[in-house]
Amino acid sequence: MRAFAISRSAVKIMPAGMTTKELLRWNRHSVSRAMLIGLFVVPLPIPSQMLLAALLASLLRANLPLAVSLVWVSNPLTILPIAWFCTVLGCSLLNQDPAFLFSLEFTSISELLEQTWRPLFLGALCCGTVLGLAGYHITQFYWRSSVLRRWRNRSKTLLEARNTRSLSA
Numbered sequence: 434m435r436a437f438a439i440s441r442s443a444v445k446i447m448p449a450g451m452t453t454k455e456l457l458r459w460n461r462h463s464v465s466r467a468m469l470i471g472l473f474v475v476p477l478p479i480p481s482q483m484l485l486a487a488l489l490a491s492l493l494r495a496n497l498p499l500a501v502s503l504v505w506v507s508n509p510l511t512i513l514p515i516a517w518f519c520t521v522l523g524c525s526l527l528n529q530d531p532a533f534l535f536s537l538e539f540t541s542i543s544e545l546l547e548q549t550w551r552p553l554f555l556g557a558l559c560c561g562t563v564l565g566l567a568g569y570h571i572t573q574f575y576w577r578s579s580v581l582r583r584w585r586n587r588s589k590t591l592l593e594a595r596n597t598r599s600l601s602a
Contacts, residue, residue: 456490458496466496468503475507
């Protein structure tokens with residue numbers, strides 16, 4: 434009974450008229466939006482990425498489990514290379530020299546964060562946007578091509594069945 438009360442309170446943050454079934458749908462639009470959300474959130478260097486992905490998925494009517502699970506692309510093994518790439522990208526966009534990334538000469542962690550937070554967040558936003566849009570469009574393309582392939586196979590099978598019936602008659 435307690436789990437029901439928790440899930441009922443969680444539903445209150447969803448947009449009006451939206452049910453939990455809509456968050457679990459597996460169709461081209463909800464999966465594409467989940468790819469967009471999940472891959473956008475991956476490079477963001479923020480705590481509670483899963484919570485952000487879940488909130489965006491509920492607001493944009495995306496597949497919630499897929500959006501939240503995609504966030505785990507950035508795990509403890511991959512977060513350092515992702516953050517390094519985003520910082521280098523941000524430095525190049527801000528016309529800064531990324532040489533400070535290769536030297537370990539800083540007096541405090543606050544000094545390092547002061548140098549890296551702008552390039553890191555700018556690079557992460559750019560990477561997230563590119564990854565999210567690429568994931569969205571690749572999913573749309575793959576889903577459409579898969580449906581077209583099934584339709585062609587289906588019409589081919591129906592045509593062959595019709596031909597064999599006409600030959601046997």
